[in-house]
Amino acid sequence: MNIDKDLVAASATPLVLAILNEGESYGYAIIKRVGELSGGELQWTDGMLYPLLHRVERNGLVEAFWGRSEAGRGRKYYRLTRAGAEHLDRQRRQWQVVDQAMRGIWRIAVDPAAQPI
Amino acid sequence: MTNKETLEERIGQWRQYLRRRQAVHSADVEELEDHLRSQIDTLRGAGLDEDEAFLVAVKRLGDLDTLAREYAIEYSERIWKQLVVSARSDSSSLTNQRDATVAVGLAIAAAAAIKIPELFGLHFPEPSADEWFYLRNLSLFALPFLAVFFALKRRLPRSGWFWLAVPFAAAGLVVNLLPFKPDSHTGMLAVIHLPIALWLMVCYAYAGGRWRRHEQRMNYVRFSGEWFIYYTLIALGGGTLMGLTNFIFEAIGLDAERALVGWVLPCGAMGAVIIGAWLVEHKQSVIENMAPVLTWLFTPLFTALLLIFVVAMIWTGNGIKVEREVLIGFDLLLVLVLGLLLYAISARDSQAPPGRFDVLQLLLETCALLVDALALWAIAARISEFGFSPNKTAALGLNLLLLVNLVWSAVLYVRFLAGRAPFTRLERWQTAYMPAFAVWAWFVTALFPVIFNYR
Numbered sequence: 156m157n158i159d160k161d162l163v164a165a166s167a168t169p170l171v172l173a174i175l176n177e178g179e180s181y182g183y184a185i186i187k188r189v190g191e192l193s194g195g196e197l198q199w200t201d202g203m204l205y206p207l208l209h210r211v212e213r214n215g216l217v218e219a220f221w222g223r224s225e226a227g228r229g230r231k232y233y234r235l236t237r238a239g240a241e242h243l244d245r246q247r248r249q250w251q252v253v254d255q256a257m258r259g260i261w262r263i264a265v266d267p268a269a270q271p272i
Numbered sequence: 273m274t275n276k277e278t279l280e281e282r283i284g285q286w287r288q289y290l291r292r293r294q295a296v297h298s299a300d301v302e303e304l305e306d307h308l309r310s311q312i313d314t315l316r317g318a319g320l321d322e323d324e325a326f327l328v329a330v331k332r333l334g335d336l337d338t339l340a341r342e343y344a345i346e347y348s349e350r351i352w353k354q355l356v357v358s359a360r361s362d363s364s365s366l367t368n369q370r371d372a373t374v375a376v377g378l379a380i381a382a383a384a385a386i387k388i389p390e391l392f393g394l395h396f397p398e399p400s401a402d403e404w405f406y407l408r409n410l411s412l413f414a415l416p417f418l419a420v421f422f423a424l425k426r427r428l429p430r431s432g433w434f435w436l437a438v439p440f441a442a443a444g445l446v447v448n449l450l451p452f453k454p455d456s457h458t459g460m461l462a463v464i465h466l467p468i469a470l471w472l473m474v475c476y477a478y479a480g481g482r483w484r485r486h487e488q489r490m491n492y493v494r495f496s497g498e499w500f501i502y503y504t505l506i507a508l509g510g511g512t513l514m515g516l517t518n519f520i521f522e523a524i525g526l527d528a529e530r531a532l533v534g535w536v537l538p539c540g541a542m543g544a545v546i547i548g549a550w551l552v553e554h555k556q557s558v559i560e561n562m563a564p565v566l567t568w569l570f571t572p573l574f575t576a577l578l579l580i581f582v583v584a585m586i587w588t589g590n591g592i593k594v595e596r597e598v599l600i601g602f603d604l605l606l607v608l609v610l611g612l613l614l615y616a617i618s619a620r621d622s623q624a625p626p627g628r629f630d631v632l633q634l635l636l637e638t639c640a641l642l643v644d645a646l647a648l649w650a651i652a653a654r655i656s657e658f659g660f661s662p663n664k665t666a667a668l669g670l671n672l673l674l675l676v677n678l679v680w681s682a683v684l685y686v687r688f689l690a691g692r693a694p695f696t697r698l699e700r701w702q703t704a705y706m707p708a709f710a711v712w713a714w715f716v717t718a719l720f721p722v723i724f725n726y727r
Contacts, residue, residue, distance in 0.1 A: 181306070182303065182306070182307050183306070183307045183310040183311065186307075200332070200333070200334035200338075200339075201307060201311070201332045201333045201334060202304065202307075202333040202334035202338075202339040202342070203334060203339070203342055205300065205303060205304060205307075205343075206339075206342040206343050206345070206346040209300075209343075209346055209347075209623065210346050212623065212694075213346075213622065213623065213694065213696055214694075214696075215693070215694040215696070215697075218691075219623075220625075224306060224310070226309075226313075228305075228306050228309065229302050229306065230303075230306045231299075231302075231303045231306070
């Protein structure tokens with residue numbers, strides 16, 4: 156399935172923050188996690204993740220530090236900051252509202268007799 | 273073995289190719305390379321051969337132009353010299369040529385502007401009575417043309433032109449209609465503060481009307497620093513040229529001094545304002561490396577100087593003697609420290625972790641604040657004894673303005689070093705503070721004469 160570009164863009168930041176909420180991580184692992192979570196449906200152009208990560212880093216939502224990979228290469232890790240956790244919390248509540256509204260209308264669309272929640 | 277080499281070679285080429293993008297720094301390339309290699313390893317594990325794995329991994333990472341553009345949008349400061357992210361390479365030479373024509377035209381206009389009053393019988397440098405006219409109008413000969421240069425370059429909308437014209441018109445009215453006396457204190461203060469007030473107004477044109485944007489203001493700070501370097505260089509070159517001209521004409525028995533002082537100096541000084549700005553816009557890569565070097569050179573030197581000064585003061589027990597110039601001297605000190613700080617901020621990669629240089633910067637600020645606090649204390653005692661005068665009030669106001677800025681900068685620096693705030697907080701504080709300087713400069717120019725009765 157090809158997911159609409161705007162929808163991917165809108166969900167990217169909360170998704171990345173939520174993944175970092177599970178623990179510190181790095182670019183490639185984040186991409187893999189996105190794949191797992193969406194059952195492979197949500198495909199990003201891998202490179203686009205990095206400008207996004209840098210933006211949230213600059214806004215103080217995540218912090219970055221350099222570590223080493225198993226193979227000994229330099230690897231940049233990201234970790235959620237307190238401000239990031241708060242931001243994620245706000246985002247989650249907003250998404251829940253959207254999600255609930257969508258669910259309501261989908262039910263009606265499938266079965267017109269159903270009442271909105 | 274050969275296979276391994278070809279893979280390394282291909283990754284090397286890919287890295288080279290990416291490195292050529294101005295918006296993508298080497299740390300970013302390293303991060304992307306780690307991604308690429310992780311991806312290749314996974315794909316190899318799934319049974320692809322090296323060639324296939326490399327191709328798929330590169331493809332997944334995305335086309336480099338698009339990727340570089342994303343970085344450019346995120347890091348506008350890295351490519352701020354390109355000005356527009358989507359600038360086409362084919363049309364840029366045409367734009368360059370047009371810009372050059374506009375810049376030279378405006379520089380000639382500025383040079384001509386300073387000679388126009390001569391048509392109305394106001395001469396420079398003699399007689400000295402006319403000097404006052406030139407002094408108070410000095411910034412009005414060049415800065416409007418600078419504003420026009422940026423307004424044209426940034427395609428300012430028509431309403432923007434109107435807002436841009438307002439401060440210049442107001443400045444012209446204030447300095448020429450108020451009954452200033454030549455050589456009065458308030459008059460000289462207006463002469464000093466008006467260029468600063470108008471320079472900050474040019475930011476509106478520079479930002480293409482979007483002067484509220486933090487990035488635009490930061491770019492303007494950067495521009496101002498680099499323009500200053502260029503202007504100094506042009507002035508040095510111009511001075512040498514004038515000296516030589518004078519010398520060789522003297523050798524054939526002709527006196528070139530009148531032409532040099534009356535024409536070359538004023539016209540050159542005005543035209544160089546525009547030319548300097550144009551050079552900053554187009555030949556940055558030279559200067560870009562100079563601003564950090566200057567900062568690195570002078571921050572330790574000034575820190576050492578201030579430390580020695582504090583030690584000497586404690587050692588000898590000598591207090592600061594409050595003379596007339598003391599306050600101005602300490603103002604200059606704070607301006608300099610703020611200048612170094614701004615240079616350092618604008619040249620610094622806001623993403624980089626705290627380093628030794630940041631500690632040094634903080635030390636410099638702390639020393640300057642300490643010294644200034646001592647001076648202020650001495651001066652406050654003197655003012656309470658002899659009352660306010662225009663000069664003392666202007667110097668004191670500026671001092672307080674700078675003090676507030678530097679104290680909070682120091683606090684933010686400490687927080688940054690402690691890892692409790694991102695560096696951008698410091699950048700944002702500086703750009704948010706810029707209007708305060710503008711307001712103060714306008715206040716001194718336009719209201720001081722009224723408050724102090726044109727003393």
